[in-house]
Amino acid sequence: PSLRGLMNTATLELKNVSKLYRVGKKEVHALNPITFDLLGDPARIITVAGESGSGKTTLASIMLGLLGPTTGQVLYEGKDVSKLSGAQYRDFRKNVQAVFQDPFAVFNPFYQVDHLLEVPIRKFNPGLSKAARRKAMEEALEAVGLQPSEILGRYPHQLSGGQRQRINVARAIVIKPKILVADEPVSMVDASLRANILEALVSLRENYKVNILYITHDLTTAYHVSDSIIVLYRGSVMEAGDITKVVESPQHPYTQLLINSIPWPDLERKWDNQRYANPDIQEISGAGCKFYSRCPNRQPGCQVTPQLVPLFPRHLASCLLHQPQANLDSNLTQNL
Ligand code: ADP
Numbered sequence: 001p002s003l004r005g006l007m008n009t010a011t012l013e014l015k016n017v018s019k020l021y022r023v024g025k026k027e028v029h030a031l032n033p034i035t036f037d038l039l040g041d042p043a044r045i046i047t048v049a050g051e052s053g054s055g056k057t058t059l060a061s062i063m064l065g066l067l068g069p070t071t072g073q074v075l076y077e078g079k080d081v082s083k084l085s086g087a088q089y090r091d092f093r094k095n096v097q098a099v100f101q102d103p104f105a106v107f108n109p110f111y112q113v114d115h116l117l118e119v120p121i122r123k124f125n126p127g128l129s130k131a132a133r134r135k136a137m138e139e140a141l142e143a144v145g146l147q148p149s150e151i152l153g154r155y156p157h158q159l160s161g162g163q164r165q166r167i168n169v170a171r172a173i174v175i176k177p178k179i180l181v182a183d184e185p186v187s188m189v190d191a192s193l194r195a196n197i198l199e200a201l202v203s204l205r206e207n208y209k210v211n212i213l214y215i216t217h218d219l220t221t222a223y224h225v226s227d228s229i230i231v232l233y234r235g236s237v238m239e240a241g242d243i244t245k246v247v248e249s250p251q252h253p254y255t256q257l258l259i260n261s262i263p264w265p266d267l268e269r270k271w272d273n274q275r276y277a278n279p280d281i282q283e284i285s286g287a288g289c290k291f292y293s294r295c296p297n298r299q300p301g302c303q304v305t306p307q308l309v310p311l312f313p314r315h316l317a318s319c320l321l322h323q324p325q326a327n328l329d330s331n332l333t334q335n336l
């Protein structure tokens with residue numbers, strides 16, 4: 001067993017987390033109650049996939065402690081993130097890192113890349129010598145497939161978009177976090193460079209045992225890099241489980257539509273294409289399947305909110321067309 005296993009590694013748990021935004025008199029149910037966790041060992045990449053507006057960034061922001069949930073709790077090492085203070089809060093900030101969509105946002109044109117990488121090291125490992133800091137920076141750059149000698153000492157304008165986004169990932173891992181939340185890390189990067197960045201995520205899981213929440217609207221990259229998937233539609237989990245099972249044998253009509261709309265193996269095709277991303281759909285107030293108005297298989301009974309139920313080992317769906325398999329675990333965490 002690895003040392004991490006023996007040490008009872010970092011856990012990040014969501015317990016019945018939901019989010020309701022209030023904008024004036026309007027209420028947006030961005031996320032319906034969801035319970036799952038990112039556990040330490042063995043490290044995994046869990047994809048959260050969904051169209052634009054399905055609640056992915058809301059979920060990421062709540063997991064990172066940047067946004068408070070309306071109901072439920074986020075627990076880091078068993079403790080409520082909103083109540084962490086002092087050393088525990090620092091430990092959370094150090095070990096749960098984020099990579100955001102925009103590869104340019106974090107770069108200050110007047111500072112060399114070294115500065116960008118050094119800030120988190122100085123903050124979280126203030127005791128390190130200059131040589132040790134340099135070594136940490138080199139390791140992080142190598143982990144994302146960059147040559148330190150080609151990167152250190154450069155200014156942002158001397159780097160390509162793909163290099164910038166890989167540095168963005170390097171910056172998140174330079175202090176060796178246990179968990180990485182990557183919100184659409186490749187959606188603003190040129191198609192030709194995406195594979196490199198995704199390979200970097202896989203290598204983080206393999207070589208550094210980092211657990212990764214990979215958020216995307218792109219099912220094809222999810223299929224290539226992740227171990228399991230949670231499919232969100234308008235804030236609700238439609239289907240979840242082992243990535244191969246969900247993609248190769250989708251059970252929910254929504255997931256089936258999505259997968260059938262992808263001309264495999266076209267890596268460019270986005271989920272939120274015109275055909276299926278319809279912002280005009282009517283809000284079903286409160287109860288009912290979120291997919292009802294678009295579902296080709298809908299039935300009168302579907303206006304009752306479906307539960308997420310187990311259909312096969314490591315494969316869940318929330319659709320009334322399916323009966324739960326009573327002998328299987330219905331817990332989302334156990335099935336990811
Ligand atoms: P995604 O990342 O999947 O595109 P988001 O989590 O950004 O989805 O948004 C989910 C829903 O919540 C959308 O309907 C969005 O308009 C709404 N929303 C997001 N942030 C806010 C906010 N700060 N105030 C009000 N509504 C918001």
Ligand code: MG
Pocket residue numbers: 056057058
């Ligand atoms: Mg988003």
